[in-house]
Amino acid sequence: MGSATLYHLAKRGVKVAGIDRHSPPHDLGSSHGATRITRQAVGEGAAYVPLALRSQQLWRELEAERGVSLFEQCGVLIMTATATATSHHGRPDFTRATLELARQYGIPHEAWEGAAIRQRFPQFRVADDALGYFEPGGGYLYPEACIQAQLDGALERGARIYTDTVIERLEADGQGVRLHSAQSSWRAKRVIVAAGMWSAELLGAPFDRLLRVCRQSLHWFEVADPALFPSDSPSFILAHGSGDSDLFYGFPPLPGENAVKVATEQYTDNTTPIDIDRNLHPGESHQLFSDQVGRWVGALSARTVRSAVCAYTVTPDFGFIVDEHPALPGVTVVSACSGHGFKHSAALGEALAQRMTTGHSDIDLDSFSLARFG
Numbered sequence: 001m002g003s004a005t006l007y008h009l010a011k012r013g014v015k016v017a018g019i020d021r022h023s024p025p026h027d028l029g030s031s032h033g034a035t036r037i038t039r040q041a042v043g044e045g046a047a048y049v050p051l052a053l054r055s056q057q058l059w060r061e062l063e064a065e066r067g068v069s070l071f072e073q074c075g076v077l078i079m080t081a082t083a084t085a086t087s088h089h090g091r092p093d094f095t096r097a098t099l100e101l102a103r104q105y106g107i108p109h110e111a112w113e114g115a116a117i118r119q120r121f122p123q124f125r126v127a128d129d130a131l132g133y134f135e136p137g138g139g140y141l142y143p144e145a146c147i148q149a150q151l152d153g154a155l156e157r158g159a160r161i162y163t164d165t166v167i168e169r170l171e172a173d174g175q176g177v178r179l180h181s182a183q184s185s186w187r188a189k190r191v192i193v194a195a196g197m198w199s200a201e202l203l204g205a206p207f208d209r210l211l212r213v214c215r216q217s218l219h220w221f222e223v224a225d226p227a228l229f230p231s232d233s234p235s236f237i238l239a240h241g242s243g244d245s246d247l248f249y250g251f252p253p254l255p256g257e258n259a260v261k262v263a264t265e266q267y268t269d270n271t272t273p274i275d276i277d278r279n280l281h282p283g284e285s286h287q288l289f290s291d292q293v294g295r296w297v298g299a300l301s302a303r304t305v306r307s308a309v310c311a312y313t314v315t316p317d318f319g320f321i322v323d324e325h326p327a328l329p330g331v332t333v334v335s336a337c338s339g340h341g342f343k344h345s346a347a348l349g350e351a352l353a354q355r356m357t358t359g360h361s362d363i364d365l366d367s368f369s370l371a372r373f374g
């Protein structure tokens with residue numbers, strides 16, 4: 001969120017600085033791990049669809065500007081593997097909600113029953129009463145490359161970047177905002193805070209009451225049968241029950257890699273940026289494979305070739321917060337993107353830059369206001 005916002009502000013000629021406690025792209029926050037799914041019909045709700053569509057255009061523009069590859073449009077397949085109702089990111093019946101939005105927005109797609117899914121993509125062992133939504137316009141992004149390209153584009157346009165600099169405190173001073181690190185301080189007319197899982201500790205109330213950090217783990221399982229799981233497979237989300245964790249998602253093998261990245265989600269164990277356990281324990285991969293992946297996906301072996309830990313920062317309704325800080329005039333907060341933010345980040349950065357420079361954005365961000373939490 002920070003690199004996108006910096007880039008779009010710099011593009012508009014704003015005198016802007018980006019400050020980060022680490023050196024992005026890094027693997028200590030929520031934007032690492034090689035890939036992120038992007039979808040056009042966003043089952044989390046209609047308010048996200050314009051952001052996803054605009055972001056896809058912006059990634060393509062950024063690719064052309066920087067001469068890099070950011071977005072693989074391999075399609076996305078969302079499956080309800082049995083007739084059981086499913087939930088994803090707080091939305092019940094996620095596959096049907098996605099289908100309805102695709103129809104509403106005229107997004108190209110196909111709806112399949114179980115046999116059609118198995119025929120087209122035999123690596124998925126779904127039941128006959130499964131429901132599949134296939135969207136050819138979806139796929140995946142390379143998050144680290146997206147961040148780097150935006151930082152490079154911002155630097156080239158005169159933005160300043162301060163890395164390894166922790167902002168400890170923000171203070172409104174009437175005309176602007178003061179930012180304090182242990183060593184120095186800055187004054188800015190406006191500040192946009194995109195601090196991911198550190199947001200609550202930096203922003204205080206009411207964010208400390210609204211945001212939870214949930215540790216997530218990523219697992220790269222070896223492909224045992226490459227013919228059954230080719231690299232032109234779609235990204236996928238497979239739900240097979242009604243619990244938040246009765247679901248996993250994954251990606252095709254990346255070029256040159258004989259492994260498929262897969263992850264589930266958990267929302268029960270909360271942590272903090274300090275306490276988060278960044279080590280992945282062998283039992284975690286084994287459990288994901290035996291409980292979920294091995295049962296529903298063929299062609300993969302239980303051997304993990306790589307793993308990583310990441311964090312979701314979630315709000316009570318699993319939606320975004322993009323709003324002004326109620327107690328700090330001049331401070332806008334974007335983040336807490338509840339585990340589904342990356343695909344929208346380019347358009348959010350653009351919308352925030354529009355808001356800062358013109359007072360309004362082309363895409364309506366009202367659905368992400370704090371007011372909904374009372």
Ligand SMILES: Cc1cc2nc3c(=O)[nH]c(=O)nc-3n(C[C@H](O)[C@H](O)[C@H](O)COP(=O)(O)OP(=O)(O)OC[C@H]3O[C@@H](n4cnc5c(N)ncnc54)[C@H](O)[C@@H]3O)c2cc1C
Pocket residue numbers: 001002019020021022024028029030031032033035036037038165166167168194195196197198199202216217218263310311312334335336337338339340341342343344
């Ligand atoms: C495992 C996993 C899988 C995901 N899958 C998807 C997906 O498939 N599709 C999708 O769209 N989204 C996905 N998401 C969500 C998406 O990746 C995140 O919503 C998004 O990347 C979060 O970006 P952010 O900028 O809010 O946070 P971050 O990338 O964590 O950035 C926050 C930055 O703020 C800096 N910072 C924090 N505090 C301070 C401070 N006090 N001073 C200075 N700097 C500070 C940090 O160093 C960091 O660089 C996934 C997330 C995870 C964890």
